[in-house]
Amino acid sequence: MSGHTATIVISDPARRNALTPAMWRRLPALLDEAAAKETIDLAVAGRPSAEREAFWQAEMHRAGEAVEGVAAFLDRRPATFTWNP
Secondary structure (H helix, E strand, O other): OEOOEOOOOOOOHHHOOOOOHHHHHHHHHHHHHHHHHHHHHHHHOOOOOHHHHHHHHHHHHHHOOHHHHHHHHHHOOOOOOOOOO
16 A cells, blocks of 8 residues: 555466456455555554545545445444445
């Protein structure tokens, strides 16, 4: 993660790094993981950033999946996201 850019490495040389539908469906979760990791890393390091927090809050609201993610976490169940590529 660097600034507003996250790098996701796709490494499947046998398939020439082609993205499958399953991989596309996994992307939102990977981005959520990147956001959570960055937020936690900054908090643990004692350097919370209001700018980064605002950025991720806006992304979370824009994506519309945050409510389901939080509800699933609180209910201790897998989340059911509606996003489709």
